[in-house]
Amino acid sequence: MTQSQEETFVKGRAGADIEIRHASHSYGPTLVVDDITFSADAGEIVTLLGPSGSGKTTLLRMIAGFVPARRGSILVGGSDVTALPVHRRNIGMVFQNYALFPHLNVRDNIAYPLARAKVRRAARPSIVAEALDAVRLPGVEERMPSQLSGGQQQRIALARAIVNRPRLVLMDEPLGALDRRLRESLQVEIVRIAREFGLTVVNVTHDQEEAFTISDKIAVLSHGKLLQYGPPEDLFRAPGSVEVADFLGESNVLHGVVELGREGHRLRRGDDLVLLTDQHVRSAGLVPGQDVVVVVRSWSARLVPLEDARTQRGRSWVRARIAAVLFTGDSRKIVLHSQQGETLSVRYTIDAEIPGVQGDEVAVQWDPSLGVVTSARTSPQEGDR
Amino acid sequence: MSGRDSGVAEVTDLAAVGIRRAGRPGIDFWTLLGTPAMLVVLVAFGVPLFMVVYKSATDPGLVNYTDVMGDPVFRKSLFKTIEIAVAATLAALLLGYPYAYVMARSGRWMRSFLLVALMVSFWTSLLIRTFAWQVLLQNTGVINTELKRLGLIDTPLPIIRNEFAALVGMTQMLAPFLILAVYALIRAIPPELEQAAMGMGARRSTMFRTVVLPLSMPGVAAGCVLVFVLALGFYITPQVLGGPSERMVGQSIAEAVHAFVRPGLACAMAVILLLLVGLVLAATARFMRLSDILKMGSMSE
Structure with a gap:
């Protein structure tokens, strides 16, 4: 050379x-x-x-x-x-x-x-x-x-x-x-x-x-x-599937059946109010009666008192009991059990105040547009977005 | 002094007693357990070895050594032994290294097959293998009969009762030691090293020369020393397969016992052979840990 x-x-x-x-x-x-x-x-x-x-x-x-x-x-x-x-x-x-x-x-x-x-x-x-x-x-x-x-x-x-x-x-x-x-x-x-x-x-x-x-x-x-x-x-x-969402960060997976309520599309889940946006309905092609999964990141969800959740409009929430509050070094992880028996987690920064202690019943609340919705029984989406 | 302090002192005293008890020589549990094995080694190896050395110098005297060294036939057999041992080592290396490399780098099934093939031959009695070679190589043996039947030869090939046959047999007996020594080293080379080298522009042959070969050198050295040392003491294989003119030291020793009925002379020969082995090992010990070689030798029969 x-x-x-x-x-x-x-x-x-x-x-x-x-x-x-x-x-x-x-x-x-x-x-x-x-x-x-x-x-x-x-x-x-x-x-x-x-x-x-x-x-x-x-x-x-x-x-x-x-x-x-x-x-x-x-x-x-x-x-x-x-x-x-x-x-x-x-x-x-x-x-x-x-x-x-x-x-x-x-x-x-x-x-x-x-x-x-x-x-x-x-x-x-x-x-x-x-x-x-x-x-x-x-x-x-x-x-x-x-x-x-x-x-x-x-x-x-x-x-x-x-x-x-x-x-x-x-x-x-x-x-x-x-x-x-x-x-x-x-x-x-x-x-x-x-x-x-x-x-x-x-x-x-x-x-x-x-x-x-x-x-x-x-x-x-x-x-x-x-x-x-x-x-x-x-x-x-915008994770394209539950699998991706689940893999890319700590999140909560909520199962339910689509129904048409007063507020538009929602999941049928007892008192819980899990709203589906028009965007969700259109992109996932949701129809009433369909089994779906909603994925919500632990960082996207907040805890609010149940009575506040019931009165606030336009937000999704799930009733759950606080099982533990864990200090994980750079944040706090709140572990909860929903009424449906799911284990949920919500993340807070260390200095944030947490509205509740172990044993309290609270609402896990989030902005519906931050949730990812997919049909429960279809194979994960393939290929490029 | 508070009660807690005295408690601590008591514990310390007990510990001191314990240490003293463990330190007393001779009654340690493991020493006790090892004693029978040590006795066996002493009786089975130490005593006979001493007897050989003793006999070589006393039966009838040190004249054994001058007789042996003055005997041109023995000197010739000593050099022949070294020559055959070197040749067997080289042959084992040439055949064994590629075998070891393929075995180390092939898939699970291929590796198991090669390992089993190796072990089956390894665990078969040396005597049986020697006679198997005789069946293959002799004038009326498998090879000569088949070649004759195919019309390729008229008279049997001279592949029995000569140095070639002895070498073939000995190589087959000894190659497994070298293969296992080299195999262990190659297995220890992470395959990523080979991949990295090839990724960085080395063709397979270059990669082999610059990575695998230098890293497997300790295994090659250990295997070669082991094979060489073992080859020096071979007796049955050269006796059955080898020719009458080139004799190894092992055969000379047997002759001194059987034909000349001079056990002292045989002992002197054995001592000389032992010194030769010691010399080779001492020279090797300057370059590598002897225990690594002997570990592999412990698989010997």
């Missing part, structure tokens, strides 16, 4: 856009990745979010090339890489267990991709030093991985993943092995580095907080299917 090529190698490249088209993979008869389609622009951080067994790791391995796509295709920078062997895909990888080469010192670890790309030996140390600067860990070239802490090792892994400016950086639960504080500071670091170098990142996690913190787009996966894809805020504000 010539000098000018090396300059370009170091400075000129940025991440590529990525497109997944109808990607599928099966182990035996089970579809672990089932017809997934989405795309992300160059420089975006995409998170594949889902519980274990959702297919998110398999999808990541398909993008990397370790697992073949049985159907569908994967495009990076506009060109189809589905049939390309792993070593020619130009990707950087970060793993939960860091995957640093234990027999090589930090310099040789970070220089590994450079050596594979035939960068001149003399040019490597300065490129390595630059990468170490980028992860704010300069001067550790001579150390062995085992001499570094977990957080430091993951920074080195990050430096190694970005040193040759890959078109795609793939991260498999990168922060899973770190403690909470380290995780939070590294989340910020990952975003900063990705922006600084214009990297396209595909990240896999089951931690919704991490997904919200670092992502431009989130793909929510469950049982191999893509439930919803979009910016974190959209997902949070």
